[in-house]
Amino acid sequence: MTGTxxxxxxxxxxxxxxxxxxxxxxxRFAGDSGDGMQLTGDQFTxxxxxxxxxxxxxxxxxxxxxxxxxTLPGVSAFQLRFSSFDIHTPGDAPDVLVAMNPAALKAHxxxxxxxxxxxxxxxxxxxxxxxxxxxxxxxRTDGSLDGYRVIEIDxxxxxxxxxxxxxxxxxxxxxxxxxxxLGILYWLFQREVEPTQKALALKFAKKPAIVxxxxxxxxxxxxxxxxxxxFQVSYTVAPAKMPAGTYRNIMGNQALCLGLVAAxxxxxxxxxxxSYPITPASDVLHQxxxxxxxxxxxxxxxxxxxxxCAAIGASYTGRLGITSTSGPGVALKAEAIGLAIMAxxxxxxxxxxxxxxxxxxxxxxQQADLLQAMYGRNGESPMVVIxxxxxxxxxxxxxxxxxxxxxxxxxxxVLSDGYIANGSEPWKLPDVDALPKIEVNxxxxxxxxxxxxxxxxxxxxxxxxxxxxGTKGLVHRIGGLEKQDITGNISYDPDNHQHMIDxxxxxxxxxxxxxxxxxxxxEKSGDVLVLGWGSPRGAITxxxxxxxxxxxxISCAFLRHLNPLPNDLEALMxxxxxxxxxxxxxxxxxxxxxxKYLIDVKSYSQVNGQPxxxxxxxxxxxxxxxxxx
Amino acid sequence: xxxxEHPKLTKKDFKSDQDVRWCxxxxxxAILNSVQTxxxxxxxxxxxxxxxxxxGCSSRFPYYMDTYGFHTIHxxxxxxxxxxxxxxxxxxxxxxxxxxxxxxxxxxxxxxTMRRNVGxxxxxxxxxxxxxxxxxxxxxxxxxxxxxxxxxxxxDYPFAPIAxxxxxxxxxxxxxxxxxxxxxxxxxxxxxxxxxxxxxxIYQNCNIFNDGAFTGFTDKGARDERIxxxxxxxxxLFGANKDKGIAFDAHFRPFIVEGDDLGKAYVWxxxxxxxxxxxxxxxxxxxxxxxxxxxxxxxxxxNFEYAVKQQVETAVANNKQSIKDLIYAGEIWxxx
Numbered sequence: 001m002t003g004t005x006x007x008x009x010x011x012x013x014x015x016x017x018x019x020x021x022x023x024x025x026x027x028r029f030a031g032d033s034g035d036g037m038q039l040t041g042d043q044f045t046x047x048x049x050x051x052x053x054x055x056x057x058x059x060x061x062x063x064x065x066x067x068x069x070x071t072l073p074g075v076s077a078f079q080l081r082f083s084s085f086d087i088h089t090p091g092d093a094p095d096v097l098v099a100m101n102p103a104a105l106k107a108h109x110x111x112x113x114x115x116x117x118x119x120x121x122x123x124x125x126x127x128x129x130x131x132x133x134x135x136x137x138x139x140r141t142d143g144s145l146d147g148y149r150v151i152e153i154d155x156x157x158x159x160x161x162x163x164x165x166x167x168x169x170x171x172x173x174x175x176x177x178x179x180x181x182l183g184i185l186y187w188l189f190q191r192e193v194e195p196t197q198k199a200l201a202l203k204f205a206k207k208p209a210i211v212x213x214x215x216x217x218x219x220x221x222x223x224x225x226x227x228x229x230x231f232q233v234s235y236t237v238a239p240a241k242m243p244a245g246t247y248r249n250i251m252g253n254q255a256l257c258l259g260l261v262a263a264x265x266x267x268x269x270x271x272x273x274x275s276y277p278i279t280p281a282s283d284v285l286h287q288x289x290x291x292x293x294x295x296x297x298x299x300x301x302x303x304x305x306x307x308x309c310a311a312i313g314a315s316y317t318g319r320l321g322i323t324s325t326s327g328p329g330v331a332l333k334a335e336a337i338g339l340a341i342m343a344x345x346x347x348x349x350x351x352x353x354x355x356x357x358x359x360x361x362x363x364x365x366q367q368a369d370l371l372q373a374m375y376g377r378n379g380e381s382p383m384v385v386i387x388x389x390x391x392x393x394x395x396x397x398x399x400x401x402x403x404x405x406x407x408x409x410x411x412x413x414v415l416s417d418g419y420i421a422n423g424s425e426p427w428k429l430p431d432v433d434a435l436p437k438i439e440v441n442x443x444x445x446x447x448x449x450x451x452x453x454x455x456x457x458x459x460x461x462x463x464x465x466x467x468x469x470g471t472k473g474l475v476h477r478i479g480g481l482e483k484q485d486i487t488g489n490i491s492y493d494p495d496n497h498q499h500m501i502d503x504x505x506x507x508x509x510x511x512x513x514x515x516x517x518x519x520x521x522x523e524k525s526g527d528v529l530v531l532g533w534g535s536p537r538g539a540i541t542x543x544x545x546x547x548x549x550x551x552x553x554i555s556c557a558f559l560r561h562l563n564p565l566p567n568d569l570e571a572l573m574x575x576x577x578x579x580x581x582x583x584x585x586x587x588x589x590x591x592x593x594x595x596k597y598l599i600d601v602k603s604y605s606q607v608n609g610q611p612x613x614x615x616x617x618x619x620x621x622x623x624x625x626x627x628x629x
Numbered sequence: 630x631x632x633x634e635h636p637k638l639t640k641k642d643f644k645s646d647q648d649v650r651w652c653x654x655x656x657x658x659a660i661l662n663s664v665q666t667x668x669x670x671x672x673x674x675x676x677x678x679x680x681x682x683x684x685g686c687s688s689r690f691p692y693y694m695d696t697y698g699f700h701t702i703h704x705x706x707x708x709x710x711x712x713x714x715x716x717x718x719x720x721x722x723x724x725x726x727x728x729x730x731x732x733x734x735x736x737x738x739x740x741x742t743m744r745r746n747v748g749x750x751x752x753x754x755x756x757x758x759x760x761x762x763x764x765x766x767x768x769x770x771x772x773x774x775x776x777x778x779x780x781x782x783x784x785d786y787p788f789a790p791i792a793x794x795x796x797x798x799x800x801x802x803x804x805x806x807x808x809x810x811x812x813x814x815x816x817x818x819x820x821x822x823x824x825x826x827x828x829x830x831i832y833q834n835c836n837i838f839n840d841g842a843f844t845g846f847t848d849k850g851a852r853d854e855r856i857x858x859x860x861x862x863x864x865x866l867f868g869a870n871k872d873k874g875i876a877f878d879a880h881f882r883p884f885i886v887e888g889d890d891l892g893k894a895y896v897w898x899x900x901x902x903x904x905x906x907x908x909x910x911x912x913x914x915x916x917x918x919x920x921x922x923x924x925x926x927x928x929x930x931x932n933f934e935y936a937v938k939q940q941v942e943t944a945v946a947n948n949k950q951s952i953k954d955l956i957y958a959g960e961i962w963x964x965x
Binding site for chain 2: 471
């Protein structure tokens with residue numbers, strides 16, 4: 001089964017032991033955004049990670065904090081997949097769907113596997129609930145749920161019964177029904193309850209009544225599932241065989257922040273974050289604001305422009321300036337990023353992409369800001385662009401951004417997306433002592449009577465000196481006006497302008513000189529090379545691995561560095577009959593590659609706000625393989 | 630940093646080797662001169678001084694000072710300077726801006742800098758016109774201003790920068806005039822000694838696009854009658870013989886007092902706990918009343934950068950953590 005990316009569905013056969021072993025399960029929790037589905041999914045995830053399974057998650061929530069209760073726009077979902085082998089995606093179709101109300105049912109039933117388990121909260125199937133979900137007929141009565149294993153439970157009533165002794169009012173008791181549902185699933189999938197007991201005690205430490213009620217509800221759900229025999233069997237999934245090491249479950253934004261802080265520590269260059277809240281990047285601001293004990297200064301600015309400008313001011317002063325945002329924020333920051341390019345200061349711009357254009361769909365994922373990152377500024381203003389592809393990969397990418405920005409004295413754009421930011425996976429923790437060296441050198445004090453040359457360059461990297469204000473003998477002026485190389489004085493000389501534009505481009509190009517070789521999954525030549533960048537990595541890996549197992553000459557490779565591109569990319573591409581590039585945009589990297597290498601890269605585009613499904617990628621590639629033959 | 634190694638610098642030491650390229654006769658020359666004089670008097674050190682500007686004629690200022698300087702982008706100097714101050718609160722950071730730069734495109738950063746009380750010293754050159762783009766009306770141009778972009782007269786109501794700064798919570802708000810050098814230098818020195826944000830609006834004559842905008846009260850013959858010097862704890866008096874004064878009614882409406890009523894002139898208190906009197910002066914009709922210059926408001930209040938610094942230092946002291954402990958945190962498990 002290893003390497004497969006889809007589950008076969010849960011069996012209905014009853015076994016003597018009552019416990020059946022599966023190699024993987026996909027569960028989707030869906031309910032009103034006030035039903036606590038994200039918390040429920042998160043608890044299941046933590047517990048399961050601690051039990052040693054490989055796990056991947058996909059939270060999918062509405063932009064509205066509280067859309068009208070019971071309506072389709074208010075549905076919030078959390079999908080997770082756990083397994084006894086190495087997995088790359090949170091799965092395509094769920095085996096189990098928990099639907100807390102008719103709207104959640106309507107929004108998600110289409111994806112539930114045939115014969116899958118459907119757990120419904122009957123308390124919210126009253127006529128008004130059905131109407132809010134735009135059902136004209138109760139779906140439980142019209143045969144539309146035939147073919148699923150429907151389990152109807154009045155979670156609200158059961159939870160209230162379990163909490164008769166609680167001091168909470170009914171509203172407070174009803175809030176615990178997600179824990180009742182979690183208790184049922186914990187029994188069904190033989191999960192341990194202790195991690196959640198501990199986590200809730202910590203989360204609501206100041207509200208013991210709430211802790212008690214939630215734990216009671218969970219225990220009651222667990223006991224209910226065990227005693228009333230609603231399920232013929234329960235299931236278990238053995239721990240995955242993962243490489244030895246210490247693990248932690250991590251989300252993309254968390255890992256990105258840890259990478260930045262680790263690199264800052266390694267290079268002895270203190271961090272500064274200037275940021276303005278924006279979905280789905282706000283967690284970066286929250287996370288780094290909590291790292292003051294690592295010397296991180298964070299500044300919640302009055303707007304996106306102030307955020308990046310303050311970060312540039314910090315870099316000018318000798319800290320490493322970072323700004324975190326999403327696409328609309330990058331648009332606002334464009335002029336300031338141009339200033340950092342002109343001033344040749346290090347700067348890290350984190351773009352946690354979301355579905356655009358304009359405000360778009362803030363909580364949905366997309367990779368459509370690549371060309372914005374590449375070209376979204378006035379004048380010739382190239383910048384380094386790198387991308388992370390999984391939650392755990394974000395650590396390395398954050399680290400790499402610091403390395404490049406400080407070594408070459410350039411702004412670096414880091415592309416992540418909502419899927420990576422909010423999804424989680426087990427992360428094999430790095431050996432902290434073995435992290436790559438980052439060397440940051442500030443310009444030393446100047447000699448008396450010798451004029452400081454702010455644009456005198458390192459011959460290898462073309463980086464200019466990092467001269468901190470406050471250092472004696474280094475007073476100088478910089479700015480957005482074109483300047484003479486070496487002296488930094490304002491210059492309108494035509495030859496100098498040509499030279500400076502070429503130099504700024506050359507500086508970015510030289511970043512390619514110290515990149516590791518591209519390592520494809522599969523052979524280094526063959527029929528089809530699937531290239532990927534960013535979050536589609538998991539779906540591509542799963543699809544290509546399956547096709548390889550079926551004997552196809554297909555390989556895949558993933559690009560962390562998008563500008564400059566790795567030097568060995570062209571040769572790799574030319575070793576295959578066809579190169580295909582799945583992207584969650586209209587073919588942005590594909591067109592960059594076609595323009596640069598004159599290779600007929602085939603674009604496979606999806607822009608519906610959802611991640612690729614590995615099955616769809618597999619089917620697409622199978623067709624391409626046929627065409628190639 | 631001992632004073633033995635570094636004898637006190639002179640005004641000349643603050644001049645950079647770059648040719649000053651403002652139009653001959655521009656008020657900016659006088660301001661540059663006064664700032665250099667004041668900086669020398671204050672015993673400032675070149676390497677500890679940073680001058681940050683936005684875009685506009687005034688924003689060329691850093692190139693002419695032999696200190697650290699950053700000529701940034703339009704309207705954003707206070708934001709960039711905030712990053713500098715937060716990164717190194719010890720630096721002496723000055724922002725040079727204009728009425729277009731600070732009041733129009735950079736209005737947001739201006740008010741939020743005031744609100745936070747960042748320890749920046751802001752010199753706002755107000756010539757009531759867009760100079761660098763060759764003469765359009767600005768947010769401080771009087772209504773009816775005829776320019777290339779307002780051939781029938783501008784219909785916009787202007788901002789009073791002092792009132793805006795006061796409204797945004799400014800803790801040091803002052804006004805000076807380009808050609809009144811000693812007074813301007815005194816304002817620069819007072820701004821320098823203030824702990825939080827200092828903002829000086831400097832009336833500056835643009836002799837090309839808005840010549841004479843302030844001559845009605847800055848001309849030698851008019852000054853005595855038309856300028857009201859604000860002096861702390863002294864009555865608001867003006868006129869060659871100090872024979873007229875400004876008083877306020879119960880609603881802080883100003884009126885002119887003279888003769889027997891002169892004693893009713895308001896005794897100025899720049900540290901007043903209410904911004905009302907300062908606001909009343911900042912919004913006086915300059916056709917009817919004298920033009921106040923000097924310190925409108927001065928309030929002692931902890932500044933932003935030290936509060937931020939303190940939080941970080943406390944966190945570092947109380948919760949020191951290795952990178953390994955940071956990464957190997959939360960719920961972790963071992964796979965053998």
